[in-house]
Amino acid sequence: MPVRKIKKNYRNVTGVSSATKAIGDAQFESTLERDFIRLAEFSPDIAKFEVQPVKISWVDATGAERTYTPDVLVTFSNPEISKPWLCEVKYRADLKKYWPDLHPKFIRGIRYAKQRGWRFRLITEVEIRGPELEAAKFLLPFRHKNIPPRQVHQVLNLVEELKVTTPAALLANISSDPYTQAEWIPALWLLVAQFRVGINLQEPLSMTSRIWSLE
Structure with a gap:
């Protein structure tokens, strides 16, 4: 204490x-x-x-x-x-x-x-103060979001299937509809925040950031 x-x-x-x-x-x-x-x-x-x-x-x-x-x-x-x-x-x-x-x-x-x-x-x-702090500010709230487990599992399975991709490419594999993509992106950021999906935290996060499977 x-x-x-x-x-x-x-x-x-x-x-x-x-x-x-x-x-x-x-x-x-x-x-x-x-x-x-x-x-x-x-x-x-x-x-x-x-x-x-x-x-x-x-x-x-x-x-x-x-x-x-x-x-x-x-x-x-x-x-x-x-x-x-x-x-x-x-x-x-x-x-x-x-x-x-x-x-x-x-x-x-x-x-x-x-x-x-x-x-x-x-x-x-x-x-x-640097890119990792900015990533922490962005990603930490996702750890406490109520995201459907079905979405989390499907996104994780898709990352494992693709091996290396980007958030934009991953969402394109889920749907071409931007509204549907917006519903699914929190599941990806949750997985990144939990370090279940790899990403370079020494660079600014974006929809074109390289992400990869950790399995």
């Missing part, structure tokens, strides 16, 4: 994301943290994550008591391959601007993570 509650403020966007993988509330203090949570929720490699999981305390060289609360602890689906990440999510401009204050905190974060067999990671907008 988060070690502290994030308060509303008028400088940054704060709130709580809806996330099935979150341990406790998926709170965020900025749009960048919100986007990181969205990526974590979307990624098949991440099993669980916890916002503000620990508070690290120490006494500095002047004798003053200091504390540091990292942003997110990420646990991966295959712990034998990937150790948990203790993450700090920051804009690059803020890292540069506040580095003298942040650096001692990060040193403590690195030590804390190493003692537990974790990795400490600085995550910025460079790692977060």
Whole structure:
């Protein structure tokens, strides 16, 4: 559970994301943290994550008591391959601007993570914001849509039959009627969102994106 509650403020966007993988509330203090949570929720490699999981305390060289609360602890689906990440999510401009204050905190974060067999990671907008985030924004809602199982199975079978295709070509195999195609496309996006159909998430999604069978 988060070690502290994030308060509303008028400088940054704060709130709580809806996330099935979150341990406790998926709170965020900025749009960048919100986007990181969205990526974590979307990624098949991440099993669980916890916002503000620990508070690290120490006494500095002047004798003053200091504390540091990292942003997110990420646990991966295959712990034998990937150790948990203790993450700090920051804009690059803020890292540069506040580095003298942040650096001692990060040193403590690195030590804390190493003692537990974790990795400490600085995550910025460079790692977060890109085509995969845009795909996550688009695809995540399809995971919660009530789509007829018959459509899902038929689309999956068709992708397996075609091996490699595009959304536009797949729908053309179902019907030439655009209204019928519009009824069937959510089933495809559900399968992509569930990683049951392959697609390149490092490129913008479109009706001409290459999709392929994972069977």
